[in-house]
Amino acid sequence: MVLQLIGGLLISLVAGILTGLFGVGGGFLITPMLHIVLGLPMPLSVGIGTLNIVGTTTSSLWWRRKSNLADLKLAAVLFGGNALGAYLGANTLESLRLKGDLVIRGDAIPAADLYTLIVYFFVLGAIFVWMYLETRRPAGPTVRVGLFARIRIPPYARFDSLEGPPLSIPVLAYFGLLLGYLTGLLGVGGGVVLLPALVYLVGMRTHAAIVTSSVMVWLTSMVAAISHASAGNVDVALLLVLLVGGTIGAQAGQSVCDRMAGPKLRRYFSYVVLGVVIMVLVQLLSIYL
Amino acid sequence: MEFLQIVGILAIPVVWGLASARLIEWMRDRKSGTRTGGEG
Numbered sequence: 001m002v003l004q005l006i007g008g009l010l011i012s013l014v015a016g017i018l019t020g021l022f023g024v025g026g027g028f029l030i031t032p033m034l035h036i037v038l039g040l041p042m043p044l045s046v047g048i049g050t051l052n053i054v055g056t057t058t059s060s061l062w063w064r065r066k067s068n069l070a071d072l073k074l075a076a077v078l079f080g081g082n083a084l085g086a087y088l089g090a091n092t093l094e095s096l097r098l099k100g101d102l103v104i105r106g107d108a109i110p111a112a113d114l115y116t117l118i119v120y121f122f123v124l125g126a127i128f129v130w131m132y133l134e135t136r137r138p139a140g141p142t143v144r145v146g147l148f149a150r151i152r153i154p155p156y157a158r159f160d161s162l163e164g165p166p167l168s169i170p171v172l173a174y175f176g177l178l179l180g181y182l183t184g185l186l187g188v189g190g191g192v193v194l195l196p197a198l199v200y201l202v203g204m205r206t207h208a209a210i211v212t213s214s215v216m217v218w219l220t221s222m223v224a225a226i227s228h229a230s231a232g233n234v235d236v237a238l239l240l241v242l243l244v245g246g247t248i249g250a251q252a253g254q255s256v257c258d259r260m261a262g263p264k265l266r267r268y269f270s271y272v273v274l275g276v277v278i279m280v281l282v283q284l285l286s287i288y289l
Numbered sequence: 290m291e292f293l294q295i296v297g298i299l300a301i302p303v304v305w306g307l308a309s310a311r312l313i314e315w316m317r318d319r320k321s322g323t324r325t326g327g328e329g
Contacts, residue, residue: 051302058306062314222299229295236301243302247309 005241007038012242016056016249018272021257021265027053027221029276030242031187032120035113036283040235042113043097046187047233048242053187053221056246060214063254069211071161074202077169078216081177082190083223089184090227097231109287117284120186123193124277131196131270146203148172161208175201179216184224191217192273206265210257 011033018029031049034040040048064070096112103109145164148171156166175197179190191213198209228234257265 051298054299055302055306058303059310062307062310225299225302226295229298234298236298239301240305243305243309247305247313251313 001237004038005238008034008238008241009245011037012052012245013249015052016246016251017253017256018249021253021268027183028120028124028186028188028192029272032117032276032280032283034238035117036279041097041110042116043093043228043231043233044235046093046116046185047225047228047231048235048239049187050183050221050225050228051234051239052242052246053217054225055243056250057214057218057221059247059250060254061218064211064214067211069161069208070215071159071204071208071212072215073157074159074161074172075212075215075219077157077172078176078179078194079219081173081175082180082183082216082220085177085180085182086184086220086223087180087227089181089186090224090231091184092181093185094227094231104287107287114287116186117280117287119182121277121280121284123182123186124273124280127193127196128270128273128277130200131273135267135270146199146201148175148201149203161205161212162203164203167202172202180220180223183220184227187224190220195269 011030015027015030015033027049030052031042031045034045034048035042038045093112093116096115097110099111101108102111102114104114146162146167148167149164151168151171153168153170155169157169157172158166179193179197182188182193183190194213194216195209198204198213199206202209204212
């Protein structure tokens, strides 16, 4: 138990630094680490990870409350789909948990653990490839226009933080639904997907995207946390340890973020994602080999 | 899980997040205030 708490503290310190640095909740790192390193069942890891994200992003938002960079109108449109997605994702995980074990090469593997790891691998792998290619492209024009600006499905809305044409509200709402589903299923705050999406798909500047993604991550994690707490996927002692480590790490990350340029932040962020992809792949190979 | 238990669990990260952020902010203000006083 003590070793588990010490391990949890170390994991949360690293994840906290990422929270302060990139505006992501650190859940994409904490949840697989709780499962792989500490050996917790995936539904419990997801539940604790989600509640921890609520804590770390509460701190992060408090620090950024005077920045005025958050696009609350955009966050509200995304959250329309997000809340429903988070509820559906958490319910999917609960169904997988009730499914019990799968037998692979004579070993019993919980279905929830296996399916969640596979989805983790593909989602994070795709994000890494995308970010890797983007950070190596030559600098683009001054006015950023995201990919979503090319999809023309009415009605549209104009957002203060964006310089391009108005964006389709249905596209943003369905994108929010997908993000929310990943939050409920994987225990990621959504920031790991949302941050690059706000920069590349929506066309926001990096620092504005970080603050807006923090607002979104907080809201979505809260919805997912309600579902997971209802299902009993909570360990209060471990949660408290994660919160302490996460808060200390977030302050360190925040001070570094203020001194770094956007492109540099994105490059480092892609390396962090790659590290988690490799970790998940090793875990999956250990099941099948 | 009962409703009050769920509310209690949800309150843990929110209260911790706010309390720790305000504590660190207070410590930073105190530190910068001391520095200004020293320079003055």
